[in-house]
Amino acid sequence: MARAAIPGRLTWLPATVAATRAETATARTLVLDVDGWTRHVPGQHVDVRLTAPDGYTAYRSYSISSAPGPDRLEVTVQTVPDGEVSPYLVDVAEPGDQLEIRGPLGGWFVRRPGDPRPALLIGGGSGVAPLMSMVRAATAPTRLIYSTRSPSDALFTAELATAEAAGDSPVAVTHVYTRIAPPGWPTPPRRLDADTLARVTWPGAADVVAFVCGPTGFVETVADLLVATGHNPGNIRTERFGPSGG
């Protein structure tokens, strides 16, 4: 029985997989068609519910990676080894399959449309997913630092390259490779450091809004670096992808 809708209450909505896109060997974007989907704010996430034929259910939260729009959204999922839900979404789900979603969720790790402040986006690994929504919707100056182990671990590579290519693009992208850099890369692989941060961010960094998303250790390190390079702690917003049984 469907429950009567309570005003303001977020209900579970059926979602149909419209398409899938492999992003790396272990990550995939699912394009979901959802009737009645409310336009999200970049940075928000959804709860996903999977129901097995015997009624068993599992729930996870995933960031929305697409730009805001009606009736359709995209989530980008990285397989968690030995996970319960992510391997299904990355390896099994096919166009036409159904699941349920609830959202959009989260009112803090968001970049509101029309916010004129420059934004520094810093993503580690699949933590770039909610930042990609911000990149895709960007109208104000936006600088993305994207840290991955190697080029083959990076999501959205081609799109990020074209996103900044347009002469009037508000988006600039800096890649950081921690283990393997591409051939001819000017620096050896290394972690994101204060020098790189200071080079990429704006002078007068205190007015910049920083969004940091990635594994816990990455977020901790980067948030500390941002504070050390003069960013206002109140303008640093973080979201963490802990190893949480995915």
Place this chain on the structure above:
Amino acid sequence: MAVITRGFGGRRRDDTDLPPGQYRTDDFPVLSAGPTPRIGLDAWELAVVTETGERSTWSWAEFTALPADEPTVDIHCVTHWSKFGTRWRGVSIDTLLADVETAAEYVVAHSYGGYTTNIPLEDLVDGQAWVAYEFDGEPLVPVHGGPARLLVPHLYFWKSAKWLRALELRLDDEPGFWETAGYHNYGDPWREQRYLAD
């Protein structure tokens, strides 16, 4: 009509203690909204402030000299993970309020770094909540809320404010950080009160 997800088997575990919509993890994921504040123990202070403005404070030495409990509790995060059997050491809120005169019904917990969360006072007393400063036999690390955090295991874990600085006793309810950002005002995991109107 229930939506069935084709090809999804799932991994069943005998987790009868799981609230609805939760799954069990053995890790200790970290969730917070901004940078981790680092508070030196010599500068650390815990305050209880009543609705009339009366202030009780404890230095780190005074606080850790108070009688402590060692609760072992299950914790439930609104992002769907639950962790069973977590071991803490901390001071019961009953102990902190023992000499406090108040008619308050609500509490706002304030953190170093500016985070706030609101909880009815009746949910913090009678052995239901602590200010915890050890986890698993070790000092509580900053990333998990050290030097000391609120521990209210029967509500979703965002109510267990990290880096606790003060408990403000109030006559009226004042929604906190997540409570004004779309999350439920009370947050009972067993009634699955995750979001605003759940």
